[in-house]
């Protein structure tokens with residue numbers, strides 16, 4: 001077979017790790033990103049810099065690739081569906097459109113008889129008054145949020161009235177779950193209807209940002225099985241091709257809820273690079289490029305720590321790691337508070 005060139009939209013650390021995985025499989029990559037300093041340009045074969053609605057740049061990108069995937073979900077639907085007319089986009093743009101919108105996403109999940117947090121659409125301040133049932137809760141923008149951005153914890157309806165936000169942008173109010181734990185499932189669906197699914201990963205967030213992930217997750221058997229079944233059902237219903245992540249909440253009564261779906265490789269799956277024979281990134285590339293599926297094998301238990309902001313400096317200065325520690329520096333130009341700068345995975 002002639003060599004495949006994969007286009008990747010988005011040039012952050014997920015794009016970098018996809019490009020690294022592709023290289024191992026002898027697949028070339030072209031990264032398209034609106035950030036001139038995108039870290040993935042250090043790992044791909046070609047880099048195109050342009051805004052996600054710049055037609056000229058998009059065609060420059062498309063001329064170099066056989067198919068296109070993406071590393072983040074906030075890409076305009078028009079861009080992805082426009083691209084799909086020329087080169088296949090996987091996962092499908094319609095999947096991305098659904099999941100971009102927290103309300104549509106949660107409606108979709110509930111239709112599958114899968115539990116989510118209780119939620120209600122909010123589009124003007126006065127709506128809030130009748131919403132005591134959803135409080136305490138978290139008000140979230142329906143689109144464009146990540147790492148807790150665009151989220152406001154709300155204890156009483158008074159608090160919401162004092163928020164200086166533009167409700168016409170679309171918000172959702174979610175009842176706060178009394179969390180015992182958070183887990184995620186990473187699953188790769190291949191176009192022939194087959195799957196590779198990783199075991200549940202236990203995640204710890206600080207200030208709504210992922211801080212640690214580890215396997216095995218300390219959960220009971222029912223949650224272990226239910227989380228996998230729900231992730232399979234979601235991937236199946238979406239006729240998904242590629243790697244997908246489902247984030248879950250577990251409450252203090254051991255009820256499982258889907259928090260959200262990420263139609264892409266995911267931060268909580270970084271440990272799959274070292275802890276499994278095939279990483280989430282390699283599986284994604286294999287699935288979208290139609291390569292052979294390899295049965296997953298776990299190599300080791302593991303823990304991953306995200307290095308945020310200037311936490312990276314200490315690790316950059318370390319000369320030596322032991323042979324169970326794997327340090328990844330995302331090579332981002334500027335250190336910013338709470339910015340994901342790198343991670344370290346330790347095999348346990």
Ligand code: ADP
Nearest residue numbers: 117138145146147148149174175176177205208
């Ligand atoms: P993002 O798109 O920013 O990842 P999430 O909805 O996943 O947004 O929220 C980020 C984190 O905030 C979650 O992983 C969880 O720790 C906390 N959180 C969000 N919504 C709720 C909720 N309804 N109940 C309890 N915790 C929540």
Ligand code: MG
Nearest residue numbers: 147247259260
């Ligand atoms: Mg999340």
